[in-house]
Amino acid sequence: MDVRSYYQKIRENESTIAEPFAIVVSVETANGGKPGTLSEVTRAVAAKMLVDGIVRRASEEEAAAFRAQQAEDFRHAEQQLAAAQVQLSIVPTSELNELKAAVRTRQE
Numbered sequence: 605m606d607v608r609s610y611y612q613k614i615r616e617n618e619s620t621i622a623e624p625f626a627i628v629v630s631v632e633t634a635n636g637g638k639p640g641t642l643s644e645v646t647r648a649v650a651a652k653m654l655v656d657g658i659v660r661r662a663s664e665e666e667a668a669a670f671r672a673q674q675a676e677d678f679r680h681a682e683q684q685l686a687a688a689q690v691q692l693s694i695v696p697t698s699e700l701n702e703l704k705a706a707v708r709t710r711q712e
Contacts, residue, residue, distance in 0.1 A: 610655065618651035626650040627667040628659035642670045 625644050632639040637658055645653070653659040662670065695703075 613655045614648075614651045617654050618647050621647045621650055621661075623647070627662040627670050628653060629662050629666060630659050631657070633658055642666065644670070644674075 624647060626647060627642060627644050628650050630637055630639055630641040630643070642662060643659075650659070650661075654661070
């Protein structure tokens with residue numbers, strides 16, 4: 605393999621990728637590559653993987669669905685993190701007694 609043409613192809617592919625992070629889809633390879641896995645990689649990495657023939661560019665629909673799923677996963681993780689936090693409030697005994705008295709008067 606001609607190293608000069610290899611890196612030239614990488615540079616050409618990199619120049620065609622407009623966004624800083626590209627969504628790529630893996631393809632089946634002879635050494636056991638699993639097809640259909642979406643990944644978000646830098647422009648340079650995407651160009652190298654494209655030239656190596658181990659990925660293809662994701663379509664607009666695939667990229668939009670991937671980014672929507674990533675956003676949903678992020679929101680879910682934030683919710684889980686917020687739910688795991690313990691909130692503790694320290695109330696003086698005098699205020700606690702006042703609150704209990706206020707609740708009793710409302711119930712009556």
